[in-house]
Amino acid sequence: MTIKHRVVVAGCGGMANTWVDYAKDRDDTEIVGLVDIKEEFAQAMADRKGLDCPTFTDIKQAIAETGATLVFDVTIPASHYTISTAAIELGCHVFGEKPLAETMSDCNAIVQLSQETGRTHAVMQNRRFDPRIRAFHKLIADGTIGKPGFVGADFFLGAHFGGFRDAMESPLLLDMAIHTFDQARYIAGANPVSVYCLEFNPPGSWYAGNAMAICIYEMSDGSVFNYRGSWCAEGAPTSWEAAWRVTGEHGTAIWDGHGNPYAEIVAAGDQTGKFIRDYERVETQLPEMANTFHKGCLDDMFASLEEGRKPETDCSDNIYSMAMVLAALESAKTGQKVLIADFMKEAAAK
Template identity: 35%
Template sequence: MTDHAPLRVVQVGAGGMGRAWLATVAADPDVELVGVVDLDLDAARTGADLAGAPSIPVGRDLTALLAETGAEAVLDITVPVAHHQVTMDALHAGLPVLGEKPAAQTVAEALSLAAAAEVTGQLFMVSQSRRYNDQLVAFRQHVRALGGVGSLNTRFARAPRFGGFREEMDDVLLLDMAIHAFDSARYVLEREPVSVYCESWNPSWSWYRGHANAAAVFTFEDDVRYVYDGSWCAPGDETSWNGDWRATGATGSAAWDGDHDPSSVVDGGAGSPEPAAGVGTEIAGALASFVRAVRSGHRPDGEVHRNVMSLVMVDAAIASARSGQRVVVDEVLEQAHATALETERDEAVRERLAAWGPVRQALATDSGALA
């Protein structure tokens, strides 16, 4: 691939989210769809038609289709339970991968994939699409100008009636939605979480089986607090899907309603931080970032080592809600690492996992990820 040639990709998964990705791929001149993989061949063919490429190969077997098409990268838009196997197959085929969030179904599987990226020398980027929002970027600029941040708060209140699997999930809010806010908090604070105390519950009128409400207090590095207050059964005065945000610092505060430009008050006057470059919009922005990273070798925001901690925040919050106790993030990481070592079947990946020191340090340095 040259800087001017479209990146040839095979997409795995042609369901509801897969169709959104296929339309995004079709609209990006820097990407060429050369194959679609899905267990449902009719869905794969429909997806190829949607992408304006009805004659491209489709199939159920990723490895076979990669060999047939000469693809240069893989888009993994499958359900979370399939992420580990699909991504592992693509990495071992010598191809970079852009996958839908979460990185994997469990933290242990995500650590396995981080180690596999190191072993294969291939990029695995997770599309945490809410980061691709120029208003969020601007909000971070406002927060940076507060002279040191002490606390960050997110209020999330929506009342969607999805039907289907979400309404039957355990911990539905924390598992399926809160990761967006948690990942954005890491981005805005430019720090990593240390511990969390969380409570979750289901109000009497909830149409969800699992807990649709949660309140969590995270301690981040430098003793910064992040407070998340969320509900998926909150009819009435609903927030943006991005939530409603407020940060407090040494010289003032910054606010973002999730849908409009953020603002701040610094030393009693309107804040005017330095502007930042745009990052694109949601999955289109994530796709463009992935293509740039493949071409340049630069590590993007969603590179797996940098993304794992967002999934860890979810697991730690759920563990705290179930135990009623404060949970230390490093304990969640180390337990997941032990599980990954115990269950890993690939010898080279297991050896790489075993060679890691403290997991937090391995994720922060990720020196072998794009070797």
């Protein structure tokens, strides 16, 4: 098969392994360069994966010397803006790890540059490509429970990482909540309007920064999304996918993050006079997917180039998930509700 995608991989740490393996498995894709600020890391990746390609410490040089058309940005979050803008300006599409960027102004700039150049920038949101969340989304979108009014997500884990997360100011919101917030947008099919967030560090926490948060979002469809999360909750852990409850006009949809989602809706027939009505359970059927999680997301990214469309996790969409994180941090800092459209506009004006 003809090589359509000439890929430079930026960032050769452990997270890059999945990206490199995926690219190697595609007949239409060739890895033409590896970039890392420590070139020995890039060379180690080449040796480990059996790649016969040059290594670099500079993304611009790598693109210029290899004729790359696509950059995988698997660098640390602080480098995402620099890598992405450099790659797009040199004519490459960019597929990158989350987050889009570290600040709202940098996120806005990447989206604007992508739109001006016509180059795709897509963000890895692997949890969207879980057959169970696809089924949960369809359960809601099909109107099974009627118009949703409330979306709730509980995320409680006692995660003993050690290392940099233990020293972060806001480890939960900055490093993990983007996944749950993006899931909420996908499940509800709605974008955030406002947020009030209380962030704190409860007794027993081994984190230096706030490892627990409660967020209340007003959403564009009129529903309310409530996030309750902790990374220092010992005992009775939820799934990493969170535990979800969506209430609507006619019933409730449930996904515990482990099994298959389902709904309970008001049973047919006359129930006049009943204090608590009878309900009937609606099961879901999981969709068939060739690939899931990281590989499923990458499938969609590559398919978008082939089909001339935006990927599901295009930067112009993903920016709203990032806005949920950054606006929540702003709300926690000020103690005030934050209007997200105003927050995004103010960042764009800077």
